[in-house]
Amino acid sequence: MTIRDDHALAADLANEAGERLLRIRERTGYDDPAALRAEGDRASHVYLMESLGRLRPSDSVLSEEATREERLDPRRLSADRVWIVDPLDGTREFSERLDDQAGRADWAVHVALWERGRLAAGAVALPAQGRTLTTAEPPKPPAFEKGRFRIAVSRTRPPEFVRKLAYLLGADLVPIGSAGAKISAVLTGEVEAYVHAGGQYEWDSAAPVAVAQAAGVHASRIDGSELTYNQADPSLPDILVSLPELATSLLAGIRDLHR
Numbered sequence: 001m002t003i004r005d006d007h008a009l010a011a012d013l014a015n016e017a018g019e020r021l022l023r024i025r026e027r028t029g030y031d032d033p034a035a036l037r038a039e040g041d042r043a044s045h046v047y048l049m050e051s052l053g054r055l056r057p058s059d060s061v062l063s064e065e066a067t068r069e070e071r072l073d074p075r076r077l078s079a080d081r082v083w084i085v086d087p088l089d090g091t092r093e094f095s096e097r098l099d100d101q102a103g104r105a106d107w108a109v110h111v112a113l114w115e116r117g118r119l120a121a122g123a124v125a126l127p128a129q130g131r132t133l134t135t136a137e138p139p140k141p142p143a144f145e146k147g148r149f150r151i152a153v154s155r156t157r158p159p160e161f162v163r164k165l166a167y168l169l170g171a172d173l174v175p176i177g178s179a180g181a182k183i184s185a186v187l188t189g190e191v192e193a194y195v196h197a198g199g200q201y202e203w204d205s206a207a208p209v210a211v212a213q214a215a216g217v218h219a220s221r222i223d224g225s226e227l228t229y230n231q232a233d234p235s236l237p238d239i240l241v242s243l244p245e246l247a248t249s250l251l252a253g254i255r256d257l258h259r
C-alpha cells in the first residue's frame with residue numbers, strides 16, 4: 001500500500017471492519033443489546049487503530065471510541081494528515097432487530113482522511129446492506145426530479161423544526177438510523193436530503209461527507225456555512241446534505257424556521 005492509495009485504504013479498512021462487525025453480531029446474537037453494542041464499538045475501533053498505526057504510522061487518528069485524553073491530544077491539531085473514524089455509526093441500530101427478526105441494516109463504518117484543511121478521502125461501509133460508498137469510485141448522484149421529495153431524519157432524535165420544514169417544502173420525513181446510512185441514502189436515491197441539528201461530532205459525518213463532496217452532492221452546516229474538520233472541539237452539531245438542486249430552498253426554509 002503506498003501513500004497514493006488513501007482512497008483504496010479507506011475502503012478496505014471500512015469493509016474489513018464491517019465484515020468483523022457482521023461476524024460479531026452473528027456470533028453474539030441480540031439477547032444482550034448493550035453487550036453487543038460495546039463489543040462492536042470496541043472491536044471495530046481496535047481493528048482500525050491497529051491497521052492505521054501499521055499502515056500509516058506518521059498520521060494522526062481521531063476516533064469516536066478513543067479516550068478523552070487521546071481525543072484532546074494537541075498533536076492532531078498541527079498534523080497534516082488525520083484519519084477521522086467512527087468505528088460503528090448507528091450503534092443502537094446495530095443491536096436491534098426488525099419485525100421479521102432480521103438485524104437492522106442502517107449502521108455503518110466510517111473512515112475518512114482529513115489532509116491540510118479538507119477531506120481528502122473517505123469510505124462508508126454499510127455491511128448489512130452489502131455496499132460501500134467510497135471516494136475511490138464516487139457514486140453518481142441521482143437525477144433530480146421536481147415534486148414531492150424525502151428528507152431523512154434521526155429515528156430517535158429528529159430536530160424539532162424539520163417536521164415544519166417538510167410541510168413547508170412538500171417533503172416526507174424518512175426516519176433512518178446512523179448519519180452515514182442517511183447520507184448514503186441521499187447518494188443512492190432513497191431520499192433527496194438529510195437534515196440534522198441538536199448535536200453530532202466530526203466522526204459522524206466526515207467519511208460520508210467526503211463521499212458526498214466527491215459525488216457533487218451539497219453538504220454544509222444548516223446555515224449554509226462550510227463543514228470544517230479536525231477542530232480542537234470535535235462537536236459539529238448540525239448538517240444538511242441534499243441533492244444540489246434542493247439546497248437553496250432547504251437553506252431558506254431552515255433559515256425561516258430554525259431560530
Ligand SMILES: Nc1ncnc2c1ncn2[C@@H]1O[C@H](COP(=O)(O)O)[C@@H](OP(=O)(O)O)[C@H]1O
Pocket residue numbers: 064086088089090091092153154155156157176177178179180197198199200201204
Ligand atoms: N443530539 C446528539 N448529540 C450527540 N450525538 C448525536 C446526536 N444526535 C445524533 N448523534 C449521533 O449521530 C449519529 C447518528 O445518529 P442518528 O441515528 O440518531 O441520526 C449517532 O452516532 P453513533 O451511533 O456513532 O453514536 C449519534 O450518536
Ligand SMILES: [Mg+2]
Pocket residue numbers: 064086088089090203204
Ligand atoms: Mg457516529
